[in-house]
Amino acid sequence: MAGIYIHIPYCRKLCNYCDFYHVTANDNNNEFIRALLKEASDRKSYLGSEPVSTIYLGGGTPSVLKGGEAGMILEFLRENFTVDEKAEITFELNPDDVNAAYMKDLAAIGINRISLGVQSWYDEDLKMLNRRHTAAQALQAIEMSSGAGFKNITIDLIYGIPGLGLDRWEENLRRSLKTEITHLSAYHLTIEPGTVFGKMKEKGLLQEIDEDESNAQFNLLIEMTESAGFIQYEISNFGKPGYFSIHNTNYWKQVPYLGLGPSAHSFNRYSRQWNVRDVRKYIKYAGSAHEYYEREELGLKTKFNEYVMTSLRTMWGIDLEYVERTFEKEGYDYVVNLAGKFIGYGLMKQENNTLALTNQGKMISDNIISEFMMPGT
Numbered sequence: 001m002a003g004i005y006i007h008i009p010y011c012r013k014l015c016n017y018c019d020f021y022h023v024t025a026n027d028n029n030n031e032f033i034r035a036l037l038k039e040a041s042d043r044k045s046y047l048g049s050e051p052v053s054t055i056y057l058g059g060g061t062p063s064v065l066k067g068g069e070a071g072m073i074l075e076f077l078r079e080n081f082t083v084d085e086k087a088e089i090t091f092e093l094n095p096d097d098v099n100a101a102y103m104k105d106l107a108a109i110g111i112n113r114i115s116l117g118v119q120s121w122y123d124e125d126l127k128m129l130n131r132r133h134t135a136a137q138a139l140q141a142i143e144m145s146s147g148a149g150f151k152n153i154t155i156d157l158i159y160g161i162p163g164l165g166l167d168r169w170e171e172n173l174r175r176s177l178k179t180e181i182t183h184l185s186a187y188h189l190t191i192e193p194g195t196v197f198g199k200m201k202e203k204g205l206l207q208e209i210d211e212d213e214s215n216a217q218f219n220l221l222i223e224m225t226e227s228a229g230f231i232q233y234e235i236s237n238f239g240k241p242g243y244f245s246i247h248n249t250n251y252w253k254q255v256p257y258l259g260l261g262p263s264a265h266s267f268n269r270y271s272r273q274w275n276v277r278d279v280r281k282y283i284k285y286a287g288s289a290h291e292y293y294e295r296e297e298l299g300l301k302t303k304f305n306e307y308v309m310t311s312l313r314t315m316w317g318i319d320l321e322y323v324e325r326t327f328e329k330e331g332y333d334y335v336v337n338l339a340g341k342f343i344g345y346g347l348m349k350q351e352n353n354t355l356a357l358t359n360q361g362k363m364i365s366d367n368i369i370s371e372f373m374m375p376g377t
């Protein structure tokens with residue numbers, strides 16, 4: 001089992017909080033697609049004989065692609081990799097790119113999971129974030145996706161936006177959960193250096209909200225999604241039964257994946273590699289002998305840290321049998337000793353052979369995870 005991630009780097013507008021690799025001009029779209037297919041062809045053997053069970057087109061904004069272009073990319077992957085007939089194929093869209101004909105095209109080429117960047121149901125927040133769409137367009141996008149026959153529909157929301165407040169966050173959740181969505185990803189706003197918000201923060205024009213407010217919004221998210229029948233299977237991800245993201249779950253379960261496109265990451269259990277964050281260099285060098293990526297071989301401690309970091313964020317938690325098998329007695333003792341302290345504080349729980357965060361622990365997950373990190377590689 002393996003996955004393929006495709007990074008489409010183009011965006012029509014720059015969102016103020018965005019730290020993903022993207023460019024706003026797409027005058028080299030055809031050359032980009034050619035480079036992408038060249039890279040896919042060149043790296044056919046990366047996944048060995050593992051069948052591909054998920055494909056994820058993310059970005060950037062995949063919905064800048066025409067239906068035919070996305071179809072050509074998928075067809076190429078099916079010809080060159082062993083793609084499972086029932087593979088989960090996710091496509092990210094900006095709500096204002098959605099129309100009935102486009103959704104029909106996406107369904108026809110085999111896309112079966114739709115991911116919409118809704119972010120907020122308040123136009124003033126969308127303006128502040130510098131999103132292109134309005135709340136009315138977001139609602140229409142969900143309705144059109146559902147109308148085109150998609151059942152696996154996820155949206156992204158952002159909380160912790162300065163000025164959002166608990167009441168409007170509640171309303172954002174209420175409006176989201178009233179729609180046809182079967183999955184929700186909700187991320188706390190982080191102000192990253194180098195972004196528009198980062199620069200505003202440096203000048204003292206923007207400030208993160210305080211911890212109590214953050215926790216209140218996070219708690220409300222957990223409560224309201226649970227009452228609506230969603231399961232929090234990862235700190236930021238909530239799905240109805242049968243609608244968890246297989247692609248993302250596989251990332252957290254150390255399933256190998258091939259990342260195509262500028263800045264895309266790949267993982268094959270022994271190493272990670274990441275492509276150049278520059279679409280022009282990518283177009284020039286993808287699939288050629290000239291190196292367009294960097295690679296890191298993963299030492300045992302790095303593997304341990306990655307495993308703990310990802311698994312503790314999920315409802316499945318740390319599997320102690322896996323830890324003992326893979327990281328031997330030293331790794332096992334280290335985890336059990338540290339976990340004992342957090343169990344005592346009510347921040348972690350042990351069930352059979354797994355260790356997971358409690359709801360209280362999830363609020364300070366980053367702190368707990370950082371205590372588990374082993375120094376060295």
Ligand code: SF4
Binds near residue numbers: 010020021059
């Ligand atoms: S659409 Fe997505 S990738 Fe593009 S600027 Fe906005 S957040 Fe970033």
